[in-house]
Amino acid sequence: MSSEDGTRGGDAGGAGPEQLALIREAVKKARAPRAKPRTWRGAALAKELPVARVLVDKGVLHLDRYFDYAVPEELDAVAQPGVRVRVRFGAGGRTVREGRREGGSLIDGFLVERVAESDYVGPLAALAQVVSPEPVLSPELLGLARAVADRYAGSLADVLQLAVPPRHGRAEAAGTGAPPPAPAAPEPGSWVRYARGPEFLRALAAGRSPRAVWTALPGPDWAEEIGRAVQATLASGRGALVVVPAGRPAARVDEALRELLGEGQHALLTADAGQERRYREWLAVRRGAVRAVVGTRAAMFAPVRNLGLVVVWDDGDASHSDDNAPFPHVREVLELRATRDKGAFLLGSWSCTVEAAQLVESGWAAPIVATREQVRAVAPLVRTVGDGELARDEAARAARLPSLAWQVARDGLRDGPVLVQVPRRGYVPRMACAQCREPARCRHCAGPLEAREGAGALVCAWCGREEEGRHCPECGSRRLRAQVVGARRTAEELGRAFPAVPVRTSGREHVLDTVPGTPALVVSTPGAEPVAEGGYAAALLLDGWAMLGRPDLRAGEEALRRWIGAAALVRNQGAGGTVVVVAEPTLRPVQALVRWDPVGHAVRELADRAELGFPPVSRMAAVSGTAQAVADFLGGAELPSDAEVLGPVPLPVVEAGRARRVGAPPPGEAWERALIRVPPGSGAALAAALKTAQAARMARGGGEGVRIRVDPLDIG
DNA sequence: AGCACGCCGACT
DNA sequence: GTCGGCGTGCTC
Numbered sequence: 012m013s014s015e016d017g018t019r020g021g022d023a024g025g026a027g028p029e030q031l032a033l034i035r036e037a038v039k040k041a042r043a044p045r046a047k048p049r050t051w052r053g054a055a056l057a058k059e060l061p062v063a064r065v066l067v068d069k070g071v072l073h074l075d076r077y078f079d080y081a082v083p084e085e086l087d088a089v090a091q092p093g094v095r096v097r098v099r100f101g102a103g104g105r106t107v108r109e110g111r112r113e114g115g116s117l118i119d120g121f122l123v124e125r126v127a128e129s130d131y132v133g134p135l136a137a138l139a140q141v142v143s144p145e146p147v148l149s150p151e152l153l154g155l156a157r158a159v160a161d162r163y164a165g166s167l168a169d170v171l172q173l174a175v176p177p178r179h180g181r182a183e184a185a186g187t188g189a190p191p192p193a194p195a196a197p198e199p200g201s202w203v204r205y206a207r208g209p210e211f212l213r214a215l216a217a218g219r220s221p222r223a224v225w226t227a228l229p230g231p232d233w234a235e236e237i238g239r240a241v242q243a244t245l246a247s248g249r250g251a252l253v254v255v256p257a258g259r260p261a262a263r264v265d266e267a268l269r270e271l272l273g274e275g276q277h278a279l280l281t282a283d284a285g286q287e288r289r290y291r292e293w294l295a296v297r298r299g300a301v302r303a304v305v306g307t308r309a310a311m312f313a314p315v316r317n318l319g320l321v322v323v324w325d326d327g328d329a330s331h332s333d334d335n336a337p338f339p340h341v342r343e344v345l346e347l348r349a350t351r352d353k354g355a356f357l358l359g360s361w362s363c364t365v366e367a368a369q370l371v372e373s374g375w376a377a378p379i380v381a382t383r384e385q386v387r388a389v390a391p392l393v394r395t396v397g398d399g400e401l402a403r404d405e406a407a408r409a410a411r412l413p414s415l416a417w418q419v420a421r422d423g424l425r426d427g428p429v430l431v432q433v434p435r436r437g438y439v440p441r442m443a444c445a446q447c448r449e450p451a452r453c454r455h456c457a458g459p460l461e462a463r464e465g466a467g468a469l470v471c472a473w474c475g476r477e478e479e480g481r482h483c484p485e486c487g488s489r490r491l492r493a494q495v496v497g498a499r500r501t502a503e504e505l506g507r508a509f510p511a512v513p514v515r516t517s518g519r520e521h522v523l524d525t526v527p528g529t530p531a532l533v534v535s536t537p538g539a540e541p542v543a544e545g546g547y548a549a550a551l552l553l554d555g556w557a558m559l560g561r562p563d564l565r566a567g568e569e570a571l572r573r574w575i576g577a578a579a580l581v582r583n584q585g586a587g588g589t590v591v592v593v594a595e596p597t598l599r600p601v602q603a604l605v606r607w608d609p610v611g612h613a614v615r616e617l618a619d620r621a622e623l624g625f626p627p628v629s630r631m632a633a634v635s636g637t638a639q640a641v642a643d644f645l646g647g648a649e650l651p652s653d654a655e656v657l658g659p660v661p662l663p664v665v666e667a668g669r670a671r672r673v674g675a676p677p678p679g680e681a682w683e684r685a686l687i688r689v690p691p692g693s694g695a696a697l698a699a700a701l702k703t704a705q706a707a708r709m710a711r712g713g714g715e716g717v718r719i720r721v722d723p724l725d726i727g
Numbered sequence: 728a729g730c731a732c733g734c735c736g737a738c739t
Numbered sequence: 740g741t742c743g744g745c746g747t748g749c750t751c
Contacts (some may be wrong), residue, residue: 065751071728078751101729101750115750116729131751 054137057087060125063138067100068119068168071709075166078120079129081137090138093146093153095178096122097139121148121171145183147175147297151352152314158347163721164632164698164705165337173333174312182291187300191276196246197239201232205379208236215243215320215355222349222356224367225379226610228389229579231542233359234260237322238267240357241303245272249319249354250302254311254341256328257538258283259524264305264324272303280306280313308333311344320355321345327364327565327572328538329724338720342366361579361609362572365565365620366627368613380610390607391550391581391588394419395596416551416591420505420532423549423589424512428531430540430550431505432577434558442469443560444483445490453478471660505551506532517541537573546582548589555594555601564625564726571600571612578604630694631726632701635662635676635684636717644717648704651689651696659685686726697721 064077080098082090090096101115117139129135148171156170163170196216202208205225214221227233237253244251255261261281268277278292278301295301297314304313308331323331323342331341342358349356356376358367370376381389396413423429442451442460451460453471460469460478468477469491482489506514509532517523517535526533528544535541537558558570574592582588594601603612621628634641641659650656662682665675676682689697701719709716 062751067750069728080751098751129751133751135751 055084057082057084057090059087060127062126062129062135063090063096063122064124064126065096065098065120065138066123066167066171067098068121068171069100071166071168075160075168075706077123079126079131079135081135082125083137086138086141089141089144090122090125091144091146092122092124092150093148094122094144095142095147096120097142099136099139121175123148123153143178143180143183145178145294147178149297149314152312155312155344155348155351158351159339159344160337161695161702162343162347162698163337163339164701164719165339169336170339173309173335173339176290176293176309177286179287179290182287182294185291187295187298188275190299190302193245193248194242194272194276197242197271200235200239202236202239204228204385205381207377207379211357211379212239212243215240216246218247218249218319220319220349220353220355222370222376223358223379224363224371224376225357225359226363226381227359227361228381228385229361229391229575229581229607230389230546231263233324233361234263234267235271237264237324237357237359238271240320240322241268241277241305242271244320244355245276245302247319249317250315251304251320251322252310252313252315252318252345252348253303253305253322253324254308254331254345255305255324256330257307259522260324261305261307268303268305275301277301277303277305278313280304280310282307282309308341311339311341311348318348318352318354320357321349322357322359325360325362325572326358326367327360327362327568332724336718338722340722343722346370360572362568362575363609363613364568364572365613365616368610368617369627372614372617378610386607388585389583391578391590392584393578393590393592393605393607395601395605396591396593397595397597413591413593416553416593417508419549419589419591420509420551423547423587424509424530424532425548426530426587427528427545427548427582428526428533428543430543430547430577430580431532431534432537432540432550432552432573433534434537434553442491444486444488446488447483447486449483449485451478451481451483451491454481506534515541535577537576540577540580542580546586546588547580548582548587550577550581550590552577552590552592552594555592559594559598559600563724564620565724567598567600568613568616570594571603571609574600574604575607575609624688624690626688626722626726629688629690630697630721631686631688631723632697633684633686633720633723633726634659634701634717635682635720637680637715638683640715640717641683641685644704644708645685647707648700650687650700651693653693654687654689654697654700657686657688659683686723694721 061082063080063082065080067078097117098120099115100118152174156167156174160167160170197212199209199212202212211221211223241251241253253264255264258281261279265279278296280289280292293313296304299316302316304310304315306313323345326342333339345356348354358370358376360367371378394415396415420429443449444451451469453460453476460471468479469481470477512530512532514532514534515523515526517533517539519536519539522539523541526541526543533541533543552574555570558573559566563569578590581590592601592604596602599615600612603609617628620626634644636644645656660683662676662684664681665678687697698721705716705719
């Protein structure tokens with residue numbers, strides 16, 4: 012809302028302001044079209060609904076609205092809502108004197124709606140082209156994209172870029188078959204292990220829409236259990252959508268669905284399938300030829316017809332968060348879809364995120380859990396090695412491996428493979444109490460404290476305040492230590508210690524899918540653990556406290572998730588399955604692993620977050636950019652009255668040529684970041700305010716934008 | 728981002 | 740008078 016007309020007009024050579032206003036009015040009248048244009052540059056227009064509302068495919072916020080175009084008669088039939096179009100857009104060649112001529116550049120867009128009249132004052136340009144008659148943007152998908160854009164303070168065009176895959180002509184030309192008949196409702200299968208499992212399936216099959224947070228028992232049955240939930244939904248005549256974090260779990264669900272439903276009943280939507288294949292599968296879904304979908308995060312927008320169930324597996328995995336603006340998260344988008352479509356919702360995981368716990372706590376979803384007896388029957392025995400023991404352990408210091416781990420590995424290798432989980436390198440060191448390992452947090456905003464180079468005191472990574480004369484609120488100690496980073500050398504040494512056993516490694520570059528059930532050391536980074544035939548005999552989870560020292564609110568949750576992810580592949584306690592975790596046994600995530608109680612862990616974390624005003628109990632957004640841009644943005648934004656701004660603080664400068672993390676500033680640039688938090692319920696207002704402020708900045712021109720991220724992941 | 732409009736000073 | 744530089748604001 013900028014109305015600074017007076018500044019420029021008032022001085023025009025002799026003419027008074029009234030005169031100028033008259034001139035402007037006259038010009039406007041000269042430009043104004045006849046009420047209903049019948050022709051456009053001599054060409055005939057569509058007789059019915061001659062105006063097309065078009066979403067121009069540019070991610071710029073101040074263009075996040077529709078533009079009206081005239082529909083030429085020859086495009087009338089194909090210019091239907093939802094199709095891709097090309098239009099001329101830009102300040103090309105409109106002059107007062109000459110009227111309109113060809114101008115602007117051709118850009119892509121979506122035809123959103125056909126209307127009888129435009130409320131735009133001025134001559135309409137015509138649609139240049141209808142790219143294809145395929146109505147890719149259904150009203151449901153548009154509504155969802157709109158809701159996601161609002162939730163994340165992003166533009167509709169950005170969301171559509173994620174939601175609608177790039178067109179591929181050949182895939183489009185190929186026809187799609189008729190929808191398959193609905194299958195019969197499934198038997199409950201291994202869902203009987205959960206008290207409310209069969210009930211959940213029955214509700215789906217009956218066409219109802221239950222919502223559940225499901226804590227899956229360790230082991231390989233989860234994929235088939237998801238398959239049965241999908242089958243139950245199909246049996247009710249509705250569609251189902253499953254989103255998993257990566258290609259490997261997608262393949263597992265894909266296989267389960269094929270076994271349960273047969274060929275051709277579902278689509279697999281993953282990024283690595285290639286453009287043509289991906290678009291063909293997506294079209295089959297849109298056209299209703301398949302009613303069930305499994306895929307990775309882009310599939311969260313899949314246009315499943317009559318969506319009856321959405322499923323997200325392992326929502327704690329970071330790849331559920333899209334790394335393109337506006338960074339939507341699969342769990343949040345699927346929550347939106349379940350709510351909008353009045354469908355069922357199933358969040359499943361071996362572990363439990365704080366967000367999942369909140370869904371249960373708030374009553375939005377019901378828990379599906381196994382009894383303690385069931386858990387004990389399936390889970391391995393977990394043993395811990397703390398720092399104290401490690402220090403007293405001569406052998407450990409020599410070989411960098413505690414005696415207990417030696418024993419367990421040796422015993423395990425007698426009758427099967429042994430998994431060794433080693434954290435990846437590259438965690439930023441943070442400060443923690445030297446005595447009790449409590450992470451050092453800021454007194455004012457509870458952000459993480461960092462030792463900055465050059466600065467003597469500790470500095471809060473959120474609000475930038477220096478903290479002096481601090482002592483640990485837990486144990487009173489004044490001594491701090493840096494959280495040092497673990498190494499994979501331990502695993503190599505381990506391999507040398509058991510020369511008779513083959514060593515296989517699975518990690519970033521080379522990920523193994525499965526390993527045989529014969530004795531072997533399997534060294535893996537978290538998330539890359541192969542499944543062992545018959546389960547691992549044992550697992551060693553090394554350098555646990557390096558994981559716990561990560562600069563992230565979710566460090567504890569994430570460590571537990573990764574430990575459980577590895578331990579879930581180990582044989583059960585009755586079959587001798589044993590897990591050794593090298594971490595202080597008093598720490599909350601370690602205790603949760605020992606008791607195999609991820610839900611209890613998440614519930615306690617949630618209580619802490621509520622107390623400290625952390626997400627997801629409050630809503631946070633990060634605003635980053637150059638110091639100037641962030642300051643200007645914050646100065647210009649009209650934030651909700653209950654918003655609290657933390658910072659801004661400088662972000663670490665990324666060295667040129669280094670691979671940078673998502674969301675980090677461009678190499679070499681000095682950026683700052685402010686965090687804004689609001690209480691529960693003000694999230695939508697915050698997103699709207701951020702979006703408005705950003706739009707105003709961009710429209711003013713010249714001003715550099717800031718990066719806005721709602722629900723930032725790495726908030727220290 | 729790109730482009731037109733319109734104000735202003737400089738120049739034939 | 741007329742040309743062209745650049746600061747603003749709009750794009751159907």
